[in-house]
Amino acid sequence: MPLMALINCKFKRRNTPSAAKPIQDTGIIEQQDERGFLNLYKPGPSPLTYNECTPAYLYDINFVFPFHILETDHVRLEPFIPSKHLKGFLSLPDDSWNVLGDLGPYDKLTALEDIEEFRDDENSLLMAVIDKQVEAANPGHEGAGFAGISGLTEVDPETMSAVYGLVNIHSTYQRTHINTHAMYLSLTYLFDHLGLLRVQYDAVTFAEASIRAAIRFGFKEEGICRNLHGIVPVHKKRKGEECRQSQDLWLSSMTIEDWDKGAKENLEEMMRRPVVDTRKRS
Numbered sequence: 001m002p003l004m005a006l007i008n009c010k011f012k013r014r015n016t017p018s019a020a021k022p023i024q025d026t027g028i029i030e031q032q033d034e035r036g037f038l039n040l041y042k043p044g045p046s047p048l049t050y051n052e053c054t055p056a057y058l059y060d061i062n063f064v065f066p067f068h069i070l071e072t073d074h075v076r077l078e079p080f081i082p083s084k085h086l087k088g089f090l091s092l093p094d095d096s097w098n099v100l101g102d103l104g105p106y107d108k109l110t111a112l113e114d115i116e117e118f119r120d121d122e123n124s125l126l127m128a129v130i131d132k133q134v135e136a137a138n139p140g141h142e143g144a145g146f147a148g149i150s151g152l153t154e155v156d157p158e159t160m161s162a163v164y165g166l167v168n169i170h171s172t173y174q175r176t177h178i179n180t181h182a183m184y185l186s187l188t189y190l191f192d193h194l195g196l197l198r199v200q201y202d203a204v205t206f207a208e209a210s211i212r213a214a215i216r217f218g219f220k221e222e223g224i225c226r227n228l229h230g231i232v233p234v235h236k237k238r239k240g241e242e243c244r245q246s247q248d249l250w251l252s253s254m255t256i257e258d259w260d261k262g263a264k265e266n267l268e269e270m271m272r273r274p275v276v277d278t279r280k281r282s
Contacts, residue, residue, distance in 0.1 A: 050112040056081050064122045075181035080126040088146025099207040126151045129182045137279050147178050161198040176276040184267045191259045205248045218263030219252035
């Protein structure tokens with residue numbers, strides 16, 4: 001495949017009215033990013049490779065929409081690149097995967113397999129969540145500040161919708177600003193930059209912390225989808241689930257109307273809160 005120019009995309013914001021206050025003090029960075037990665041997406045299958053050693057400037061995210069790095073003063077969302085982020089991925093605690101169906105826990109090989117499967121789907125985008133405080137405190141350390149992953153799935157240009165298919169923030173960052181900033185950045189990208197109409201957020205019904213966070217961010221409950229989590233491995237079944245093959249999912253969504261009529265403003269208000277000094281936790 002011939003080498004193409006690095007993609008550094010700028011986006012137009014939607015011209016839609018909003019009652020939200022300007023967020024002059026949240027430190028949202030609205031500039032073109034100079035760090036490179038490739039997006040060589042074209043219809044049809046992409047070459048399969050584990051990309052363990054592929055440098056960032058040669059890594060093809062294979063995503064159906066244009067993408068640029070998203071960041072505030074404290075958090076950055078960037079494409080997950082194995083050569084840069086795999087060590088952080090493998091540091092996510094084994095029990096953090098318990099609410100994510102048949103995903104994880106991982107060793108190096110199974111991680112590379114699933115990461116490549118994610119990349120091969122042009123309607124999915126796996127992002128690394130970076131804590132910029134810790135990163136700045138450890139200059140020259142590749143992968144410093146890795147805080148977790150956020151994965152979009154079923155990003156569909158026809159229905160203009162997307163699903164949060166995977167969110168796993170390291171337990172070190174519980175009760176900090178990291179997840180709030182990451183959610184604000186990704187929702188701003190999906191609604192204001194891409195102009196999507198609906199974003200869905202799912203969680204197994206016993207993932208109470210995840211459900212509380214989604215509601216706090218402005219997602220609205222739609223119901224319970226029974227047996228919609230695939231075949232769940234025996235070692236991930238909870239007490240009382242031994243005879244069940246699957247698990248139930250709590251389903252919620254946010255629409256463009258929700259975003260414009262309060263959800264964005266609510267998140268912007270949350271972004272104004274003081275941040276935690278995460279350097280003391282790393």
